[in-house]
Amino acid sequence: MRIPAQLALGAVISALFLALVALSFVWTPHEVTTLSIAEKLQPPSAKYWLGTDHLGRDLWSMLMEGGRTSIAVAIVAVGIGIGLGVPLGLAAAATRGSLLDEVIMRGNDLIFAFPSLVIAILITAVFGPSATNAILAIGIFNIPVFARVARGGALTIWTQDYILAARVAGKGAARISLEHILPNIANLLIVQGTIQFSLGILAEAGLSYVGLGAQPPTPSWGRMLADAQTFIYSEPQLAILPGLSIVLMVLGLNLMGDGLRDLLDPRIRRART
Amino acid sequence: MIEARDLSLTIHGETILDRVSFDMEPGTTFGLVGESGSGKSMTALAIMGLSPRGAKVSGQVLLAGSDLTRLGERDMCAIRGNRISMIFQEPMTALNPVRTIGDQVAETLLIHTRATRAEALKIAEEKLTRVGLPPDRFPLDRYPHELSGGQRQRVCIAMAIALHPELLIADEPTTALDVTTQAQILNLLRDLVEEEGMSLLLITHDLAVVADVADHVAVMQTGRIVEQGATEQLFRTMAHPYTRQLLEASSHQPDRITPPAPEPLLEVEGATRDYVLPRRSFFGPGPTFRAVKDVSFTMQTGESLGLVGESGCGKSTLTRAILGLEPLQGGEIRLFGKPMTPETAGGLRSGIQVVFQDPYGSFNPRWRVDRLVAEPFHLMPERPADWCDRVAMALREVGLPAQAMERYPHEFSGGQRQRIAIARALILRPDLIILDEAVSALDVSIRAEILDLLAALRESHGLAYLFISHDLSVVRSITDRVLVMRAGEIIEEGPTQQVFSHPAHPYTQKLIKAAPTIPAEWKEEEDA
Numbered sequence: 001m002r003i004p005a006q007l008a009l010g011a012v013i014s015a016l017f018l019a020l021v022a023l024s025f026v027w028t029p030h031e032v033t034t035l036s037i038a039e040k041l042q043p044p045s046a047k048y049w050l051g052t053d054h055l056g057r058d059l060w061s062m063l064m065e066g067g068r069t070s071i072a073v074a075i076v077a078v079g080i081g082i083g084l085g086v087p088l089g090l091a092a093a094a095t096r097g098s099l100l101d102e103v104i105m106r107g108n109d110l111i112f113a114f115p116s117l118v119i120a121i122l123i124t125a126v127f128g129p130s131a132t133n134a135i136l137a138i139g140i141f142n143i144p145v146f147a148r149v150a151r152g153g154a155l156t157i158w159t160q161d162y163i164l165a166a167r168v169a170g171k172g173a174a175r176i177s178l179e180h181i182l183p184n185i186a187n188l189l190i191v192q193g194t195i196q197f198s199l200g201i202l203a204e205a206g207l208s209y210v211g212l213g214a215q216p217p218t219p220s221w222g223r224m225l226a227d228a229q230t231f232i233y234s235e236p237q238l239a240i241l242p243g244l245s246i247v248l249m250v251l252g253l254n255l256m257g258d259g260l261r262d263l264l265d266p267r268i269r270r271a272r273t
Numbered sequence: 274m275i276e277a278r279d280l281s282l283t284i285h286g287e288t289i290l291d292r293v294s295f296d297m298e299p300g301t302t303f304g305l306v307g308e309s310g311s312g313k314s315m316t317a318l319a320i321m322g323l324s325p326r327g328a329k330v331s332g333q334v335l336l337a338g339s340d341l342t343r344l345g346e347r348d349m350c351a352i353r354g355n356r357i358s359m360i361f362q363e364p365m366t367a368l369n370p371v372r373t374i375g376d377q378v379a380e381t382l383l384i385h386t387r388a389t390r391a392e393a394l395k396i397a398e399e400k401l402t403r404v405g406l407p408p409d410r411f412p413l414d415r416y417p418h419e420l421s422g423g424q425r426q427r428v429c430i431a432m433a434i435a436l437h438p439e440l441l442i443a444d445e446p447t448t449a450l451d452v453t454t455q456a457q458i459l460n461l462l463r464d465l466v467e468e469e470g471m472s473l474l475l476i477t478h479d480l481a482v483v484a485d486v487a488d489h490v491a492v493m494q495t496g497r498i499v500e501q502g503a504t505e506q507l508f509r510t511m512a513h514p515y516t517r518q519l520l521e522a523s524s525h526q527p528d529r530i531t532p533p534a535p536e537p538l539l540e541v542e543g544a545t546r547d548y549v550l551p552r553r554s555f556f557g558p559g560p561t562f563r564a565v566k567d568v569s570f571t572m573q574t575g576e577s578l579g580l581v582g583e584s585g586c587g588k589s590t591l592t593r594a595i596l597g598l599e600p601l602q603g604g605e606i607r608l609f610g611k612p613m614t615p616e617t618a619g620g621l622r623s624g625i626q627v628v629f630q631d632p633y634g635s636f637n638p639r640w641r642v643d644r645l646v647a648e649p650f651h652l653m654p655e656r657p658a659d660w661c662d663r664v665a666m667a668l669r670e671v672g673l674p675a676q677a678m679e680r681y682p683h684e685f686s687g688g689q690r691q692r693i694a695i696a697r698a699l700i701l702r703p704d705l706i707i708l709d710e711a712v713s714a715l716d717v718s719i720r721a722e723i724l725d726l727l728a729a730l731r732e733s734h735g736l737a738y739l740f741i742s743h744d745l746s747v748v749r750s751i752t753d754r755v756l757v758m759r760a761g762e763i764i765e766e767g768p769t770q771q772v773f774s775h776p777a778h779p780y781t782q783k784l785i786k787a788a789p790t791i792p793a794e795w796k797e798e799e800d801a
Contacts, residue, residue: 160634161629161630161631161634161635162634162635162636162637164593164598164627164629165627165629165635165636165648165694165697166648167596167598168596168598168622168625168626168627168649169648169649169650169651169652170619170622170651170652171648171651179637180637183637183639184637184638184639264639265638265639266638266639266681266683267638267681267683
């Protein structure tokens with residue numbers, strides 16, 4: 001079986017980022033908590049590969065360590081969304097029209113009705129600002145997104161003849177959802193997952209921007225971007241570099257998601273070989 | 274006058290159409306017959322200048338002397354919908370669901386003429402009246418979902434004839450419709466051709482429809498016209514072996530089988546099924562719709578029973594109740610004397626299996642054939658150890674090699690998939706297989722093969738068939754006894770030959786009369 005080119009490219013980009021982020025646990029060129037005001041806003045040099053920020057911290061080290069927060073928030077938040085949202089959506093589709101379906105979907109509407117940032121602020125205000133609470137807040141808003149996508153996709157699959165055939169074979173709704181529905185909506189979920197992942201990174205940036213995400217001195221791509229806006233004309237690289245990191249990371253994951261979707265679909269897989 | 278001269282079409286070097294030539298006189302109907310993949314629809318698209326990306330067209334299409342293949346996209350846009358228009362097979366998807374029928378008919382006029390909206394709607398009203406949708410019963414502000422399939426097809430026709438096209442292309446216009454509706458639509462098309470003096474290019478797989486409607490016929494096979502001529506002449510002579518083969522396949526009758534000693538297999542007694550419709554007000558339950566009304570019949574082991582009815586008559590609902598998938602609101606269904614309900618355990622359920630109409634929607638596209646065919650083993654307490662051999666055997670019985678197990682459903686043709694569906698139904702050695710329009714989506718020659726296969730399996734396995742179909746000719750050829758269903762009730766029942774030759778109920782008479790046939794005397798001559 002040949003691996004699609006975009007899957008390979010996406011995997012290389014994502015792996016590169018993940019490797020750098022993993023490396024930051026054991027080694028960074030400089031300590032990101034060390035301030036050195038004397039060396040603030042330096043251009044790239046042998047000592048500071050990408051220069052320094054307004055507090056004299058090494059940008060390269062901050063990018064490595066900041067990725068930790070951003071990626072962790074996005075992965076866990078998407079995980080919460082898929083882990084809770086997809087089963088809820090499948091259950092709603094399996095019992096379409098019932099009370100359970102109504103309760104799940106109206107509950108979804110309820111969460112959708114509030115601007116996500118407002119609720120996130122509420123959560124962090126109650127439980128205190130921290131990366132963990134930011135993850136929770138963003139994760140909760142992923143639940144209705146995945147529930148809706150899963151339910152919508154599942155509803156069309158439920159009308160297929162092969163579902164009727166499975167019911168004639170005596171299979172129950174739970175088993176049908178798992179064996180027939182889930183694999184056939186996987187492509188939708190993967191695409192939605194990559195979108196939510198990028199939104200997760202941005203949401204974390206937003207929360208950090210208002211001071212409710214990761215707390216200083218823990219760096220994150222989002223906060224680096226926020227901090228850089230004062231210097232956007234004089235030192236544009238301070239904004240461009242974390243921004244570029246987010247874009248590349250998201251691009252890599254999107255490519256990987258698309259490639260994975262094709263790889264999982266036997267119709268496309270065979271056509272390729 | 275429309276002429277196709279040596280019209281060829283290749284896609285990435287593969288020949289799809291090979292020197293197709295024919296000409297059509299105004300006020301006549303030209304039938305283009307062939308099986309799927311013969312290139313009949315591609316011919317229509319090539320005439321319209323709508324051939325798919327990557328296609329290379331050569332030859333000429335002459336419309337009143339000018340060659341359409343040489344025109345640019347802009348000029349073709351002025352011709353499409355104006356001088357040439359088209360109607361499609363599926364009236365459900367050919368209309369925009371969020372726009373009213375009046376707007377959709379008026380749209381053609383607004384694009385091609387300088388008419389104002391009011392004028393266009395006025396003409397739309399006339400055209401809709403002409404196709405049998407008068408504004409007092411079908412106001413212009415109706416939406417497509419408020420109409421039946423036949424009525425929607427009428428709207429499509431009104432759109433197509435709004436500007437008096439010289440050529441109307443109808444691609445399988447009645448395939449998705451019931452027999453009585455089909456007869457009405459064909460009559461309408463015939464009248465329009467005569468009155469408006471346009472040419473009709475009728476594309477169909479059904480020889481009987483062409484025999485009924487067309488003045489000239491061309492038979493297509495793998496991109497080539499193998500035979501063409503005046504309809505009666507062509508049917509009488511049948512010069513080309515492929516034409517003969519098509520005709521034989523369409524009226525194919527598998528060998529009759531004498532069933533084993535009969536004993537009651539399936540008893541349906543006073544079955545009644547209600548659906549709850551959406552609530553009209555916020556409080557109180559919604560109204561109910563009775564889809565199946567007090568239906569009773571008995572099937573014997575080894576019997577082949579037909580159930581005929583038009584769409585919406587309740588036959589699919591009855592099928593799901595017999596399969597024990599939906600509860601009844603009254604009456605009882607018994608298999609081998611034991612009640613069949615949604616609570617029934619697996620043991621009894623394995624006695625009854627089903628094959629569906631659509632060979633494409635019947636399989637989970639992500640599963641391999643071995644897993645698909647083995648799915649009914651779920652009804653057994655545990656999957657037998659030799660399941661693999663049994664799948665291979667079932668596949669062999671339906672004429673597929675054991676290697677098919679390792680492949681995915683999309684790698685098979687429609688006919689092969691229907692064989693896989695039959696293998697899945699056979700795997701548990703059931704006593705009864707419900708065939709829900711199981712051959713309706715297949716080409717005639719494939720259909721003949723599947724009917725033979727079903728007949729052979731019935732003999733070797735002592736199977737009983739409940740054959741559900743709207744296609745009278747198929748029911749006639751394969752069943753011993755037939756039930757006619759209308760609006761949830763069984764209105765006539767009896768031995769197939771008797772019901773077809775002497776229908777007692779007026780509805781049955783209407784059904785049989787509406788089915789298009791090839792005049793018997795055209796065929797007799799050939800036998801002589």
